[in-house]
Amino acid sequence: MILINGDRKQHIEVTDRGLQYGDGLFETIEVIDSTPIFLDLHLQRLQHGCQRLNITCPSLELLTSETSQICQNTTRAVLKIIVTRGTGGRGYKPPEISNSTRIISLHPYPNYPIDFQSAGISAIFCQTRLGSSPALAGIKHLNRLEQILGRSEWNDESIQEGLMLDNQNFVIEGTMSNLFWIKDEQFFTSSLLESGVCGIIRGIIMDQLSTRKTPAITKRIQQQELLCADEVFVCNSIIGIWPLTRLASTTFSIGPHTRQIQSWLQQLKTQG
């Protein structure tokens, strides 16, 4: 089921700036027992992204009502919200008054072959680099060609994620996930000031670590230093937390800190 501006439809206008230029934003949200998990945080990020791109954000009441409608009677699924700047404008110049387009859709939860949260995953370093673009850094916008090129680099089903570097050789994030690592009892995550997406789960983990007086340090890290970490994991709203048991040719154990953070996240999810 797909709702476009509140109507059950499958198609949008070709002239929509979302298609013409990738002029919009999206959110991907886990749904358990008809409830979109961390919906408030996702809607806050959407609102913040709209502000940064100067796109009119649909009202949160409307979005909440429509997501609730679409999530009825679902056990587990993925909810996607797209907001584009709508139609109009002259070339790249946005229209002075824009009627944004909202697209709310429900998708099957991905069918992973094993429980990667408990067993861990193998990851590689991608060759494709993330461009440095402070104006867009952090936002979950619709310009995703770099991630597509990164994700196209492997077909090996034993590899679940590819970490992407920027042009200065700093490791930023996975093609679809954020990165954390632990070294000498300290928690770290990559700085996202120049590229990358500020993930909801990343934010939750950072909040939890701060609350517990062990704040995560945002850092610019290169490959060799990352490979010397004690624990490494990636996270996003759909996969939760996947520990890395292999990165390139280096193996890692799944450590107690990663297990602890997984447990916090699980508690928060069930609290709603």
Added chain:
Amino acid sequence: MILINGDRKQHIEVTDRGLQYGDGLFETIEVIDSTPIFLDLHLQRLQHGCQRLNITCPSLELLTSETSQICQNTTRAVLKIIVTRGTGGRGYKPPEISNSTRIISLHPYPNYPIDFQSAGISAIFCQTRLGSSPALAGIKHLNRLEQILGRSEWNDESIQEGLMLDNQNFVIEGTMSNLFWIKDEQFFTSSLLESGVCGIIRGIIMDQLSTRKTPAITKRIQQQELLCADEVFVCNSIIGIWPLTRLASTTFSIGPHTRQIQSWLQQLKTQG
């Protein structure tokens, strides 16, 4: 009139990767007396862009036939061709076999208040920077948020273009055009190895200059040096060549080299 995969339609599927991720390419072509100008070069670039993104390019015969159909009985217009990777795949991962989507549409030629080709234009430097992304540099892809943010920076109708810098302070191009300058009888254009779009008109001008034994030098230039040029112009397939008579607070004369290149381009356009 819009043709989507050969059919007269106005809408595309929401699941198209062009909308979901900006996973596609486009061309914008001037049409005069039912003829798309430099169509072969545009289709070559489209084909090359598809190769770089590993998108199945529709056959050139098909594209030529459909553009010809849509351009019938038009005096002057803008033809737009969009090719996306189509639907499918799993998240960012493209489907193994993709059926690309082709969208061919005709738009009114922009109604500029005066003849900027003869009178010249005023331009500014944008604050928004172009990210450095070698994997995407040169391609006319659908990820255009940087250009949108750049073009959103001014509403003053006396300004016709904004030049965009990369993060290393090199001037790359206009929001919708490529940049040339002339200094001491030498021709220059910005290097596009890390960002920017390799425009068709830029390529034609470079070919013409090479043929005449005065090849354009591709260079990384900063603002101050550009402001000391003897002549500056921007170009694209719709506007042709617009001389800059003002850039930020510096004024320029429209010089003989710019006029010469305008004249070559005009000749090539009428030759078809």
